[in-house]
Amino acid sequence: MEQKNIRNFAIFAHIDHGKSTLADRLLELTGSIDKKKMKEQFLDSMDLERERGITIKLKPVRMKYKEYVLNLVDTPGHVDFSYEVSRSLVAVEGAVLLVDATQGIQAQTLANLELAKKQNLKIIPVVNKIDSPIAKIEESVEELASLLGVEKQEVLKISAKTGMNVEQVLEAIIEKVPSPSEGKLSLPREVSLAYLPLRALIFDSEFDSFKGVIAFVRVVDGEIFNGEKIHLMAADASAEAKELGYLFADRRAGFAKQPKLSAGEIGYIATGIKEPGKVRAGDTIVKSEIRNLKSEIKALPGYEEPRPMVFASLYPENPDDFDTLKVALSKLKLNDPALVFEPETKEALGRGFNCGFLGTLHIEIVSERLEREYGLSLVISTPSVVYKIISASGGDNKEILIYSASGWPDASLIKQTQEPWVQLEVIAPSIQIGKLMEVLQQLKGNYVDTKYLTQERMIVVFEAPLRAIVANLYDKIKTVSQGYASMNYKVIGFKPGKLVKMEVWVAGHKEEAFSRIVAESEAYSEGKKIVEKLKDVLEAQQFSVALQAVIGGKVIARETIKARRKDVTGYLYGGDITRKRKLLEKQKKGKKLMKEKGRVNVPTKAFLEVFRA
Numbered sequence: 146m147e148q149k150n151i152r153n154f155a156i157f158a159h160i161d162h163g164k165s166t167l168a169d170r171l172l173e174l175t176g177s178i179d180k181k182k183m184k185e186q187f188l189d190s191m192d193l194e195r196e197r198g199i200t201i202k203l204k205p206v207r208m209k210y211k212e213y214v215l216n217l218v219d220t221p222g223h224v225d226f227s228y229e230v231s232r233s234l235v236a237v238e239g240a241v242l243l244v245d246a247t248q249g250i251q252a253q254t255l256a257n258l259e260l261a262k263k264q265n266l267k268i269i270p271v272v273n274k275i276d277s278p279i280a281k282i283e284e285s286v287e288e289l290a291s292l293l294g295v296e297k298q299e300v301l302k303i304s305a306k307t308g309m310n311v312e313q314v315l316e317a318i319i320e321k322v323p324s325p326s327e328g329k330l331s332l333p334r335e336v337s338l339a340y341l342p343l344r345a346l347i348f349d350s351e352f353d354s355f356k357g358v359i360a361f362v363r364v365v366d367g368e369i370f371n372g373e374k375i376h377l378m379a380a381d382a383s384a385e386a387k388e389l390g391y392l393f394a395d396r397r398a399g400f401a402k403q404p405k406l407s408a409g410e411i412g413y414i415a416t417g418i419k420e421p422g423k424v425r426a427g428d429t430i431v432k433s434e435i436r437n438l439k440s441e442i443k444a445l446p447g448y449e450e451p452r453p454m455v456f457a458s459l460y461p462e463n464p465d466d467f468d469t470l471k472v473a474l475s476k477l478k479l480n481d482p483a484l485v486f487e488p489e490t491k492e493a494l495g496r497g498f499n500c501g502f503l504g505t506l507h508i509e510i511v512s513e514r515l516e517r518e519y520g521l522s523l524v525i526s527t528p529s530v531v532y533k534i535i536s537a538s539g540g541d542n543k544e545i546l547i548y549s550a551s552g553w554p555d556a557s558l559i560k561q562t563q564e565p566w567v568q569l570e571v572i573a574p575s576i577q578i579g580k581l582m583e584v585l586q587q588l589k590g591n592y593v594d595t596k597y598l599t600q601e602r603m604i605v606v607f608e609a610p611l612r613a614i615v616a617n618l619y620d621k622i623k624t625v626s627q628g629y630a631s632m633n634y635k636v637i638g639f640k641p642g643k644l645v646k647m648e649v650w651v652a653g654h655k656e657e658a659f660s661r662i663v664a665e666s667e668a669y670s671e672g673k674k675i676v677e678k679l680k681d682v683l684e685a686q687q688f689s690v691a692l693q694a695v696i697g698g699k700v701i702a703r704e705t706i707k708a709r710r711k712d713v714t715g716y717l718y719g720g721d722i723t724r725k726r727k728l729l730e731k732q733k734k735g736k737k738l739m740k741e742k743g744r745v746n747v748p749t750k751a752f753l754e755v756f757r758a
């Protein structure tokens with residue numbers, strides 16, 4: 146395929162603005178999919194995506210339209226998956242920016258646009274959902290045109306649902322998105338004509354037990370043939386292109402084997418590599434034979450490493466599953482490179498991992514995927530943000546970063562505690578600003594500014610501790626605005642704040658996974674909330690169970706679950722008194738043992754429920 150006939154583009158937007166639905170129409174228009182196989186949001190192929198109605202993973206697809214090859218990448222809209230968006234945008238020359246006409250520009254529209262601008266992408270502005278009776282079409286067109294500084298006529302008006310005007314999107318892509326040879330990734334002309342060694346950018350990957358790591362690549366220069374020896378520059382690992390080809394709509398069955406991949410194309414390379422840790426998104430694949438010329442071949446820029454800000458510990462419910470969890474995490478990381486993890490050991494839980502995530506939905510998705518795709522049962526600790534502690538040791542001040550409550554040092558060593566703060570941008574209809582302000586005031590942050598986005602909609606800028614955001618601010622904002630407000634945030638640094646470690650004791654034993662770091666001013670209400678929630682979610686035991694929130698050895702809140710006496714002898718009839726006594730004895734022993742071990746069995750669900758409290 147000649148490069149001038151290739152167009153590589155992503156679809157990006159705020160959550161739910163209709164990206165995957167537009168992708169459906171494009172697949173149909175280009176005849177890329179069997180009509181019988183078609184279903185709504187076809188590219189959301191993961192069960193989790195379909196159940197929740199959201200896209201979680203970026204998804205590349207190759208389509209043919211007239212004499213052109215179009216490589217589309219569908220991206221997720223939720224803020225927790227923004228690393229999927231930034232990786233997608235690096236692999237393409239253009240992007241369709243969708244704005245839902247019933248919603249207008251939202252927080253992730255702005256955040257994602259910033260990412261696209263950094264990549265110098267050609268942006269095709271599109272207003273979607275014009276079929277909806279509540280669509281504010283002209284307003285949305287005006288918003289989008291002024292945001293991008295383009296004429297209103299440039300903004301396409303479509304319905305991804307009915308297909309109205311979708312063909313215009315295809316035409317605009319062909320006309321306006323630069324071909325790879327003219328795009329941002331191509332070499333200066335005089336160089337590219339001479340000698341073009343292979344350079345392919347890995348933007349995603351997954352594990353296959355037969356083919357090893359399958360890398361999804363954008364070939365930037367040169368070409369690669371099936372069976373050729375390859376080298377991963379950053380990992381300094383050698384491999385072989387066991388199989389390569391294009392990605393058609395149905396990815397599973399859609400690995401379409403080819404003899405070669407050429408500059409400008411998007412496709413996959415099965416590397417045969419069996420250690421998942423070796424392959425990283427952002428790495429550059431070159432040919433083995435030229436690896437010694439490394440100094441002459443520059444690695445592609447790759448990606449900024451994502452900065453996880455929320456941490457939680459994952460432990461296998463069955464300690465024997467530690468190694469399975471380890472392998473599962475590294476395989477999952479191939480497919481979700483925003484995930485970071487490090488082994489750790491906690492007395493009550495054994496061996497597990499401290500993991501970093503981009504947000505709380507990310508935690509949910511990762512733990513669900515581990516359970517579904519790898520058959521693991523997990524215990525998840527209360528999520529926490531990173532805290533900084535200034536400790537005084539031997540006269541010198543030392544700064545340490547704490548990723549979970551278990552790393553909390555002895556109180557006598559703590560000189561000052563600090564926590565990350567964020568700058569929040571909330572976009573909402575002006576008439577809702579009052580109610581939103583009430584929610585924001587509760588964060589005990591600083592109001593910064595209010596700007597008009599349009600006549601009816603405003604952006605409120607606010608600074609607050611990240612801790613408050615993690616604790617479900619997103620949902621609160623959605624609720625008070627009936628879904629019309631959206632938010633985005635970025636970390637601005639650490640600020641001093643009085644923090645303490647709160648422990649939770651169940652039946653007199655510390656349940657380390659429940660420990661969390663809280664603001665001192667909120668410790669009492671937090672403690673109360675946790676023990677009340679625990680009382681709700683834990684089952685009654687054969688002995689009464691005390692639930693206590695404890696700070697520095699002092700109980701600050703307490704609840705009790707009453708004992709349930711289990712009739713172990715019920716099924717014995719008649720007078721077999723010795724057996725009866727034996728059973729009662731056994732029960733007593735069991736109770737004692739349970740009490741000794743403090744093993745009230747706390748199911749994973751309880752950890753998540755308590756966390757959501």
Ligand SMILES: Nc1nc2c(ncn2[C@@H]2O[C@H](COP(=O)(O)OP(=O)(O)OP(=O)(O)O)[C@@H](O)[C@H]2O)c(=O)[nH]1
Nearest residue numbers: 160161162163164165166199200222274304305306
């Ligand atoms: N009325 C109307 N509804 C639409 C249109 N396009 C999409 N929708 C609906 O909007 C909802 C979200 O659509 P998706 O295509 O999943 O949105 P998305 O942008 O891919 O969402 P994420 O990937 O999770 O960010 C679905 O219920 C669609 O049916 C449209 O043109 N008109």
Ligand SMILES: [Mg+2]
Nearest residue numbers: 164165199200
């Ligand atoms: Mg989607």
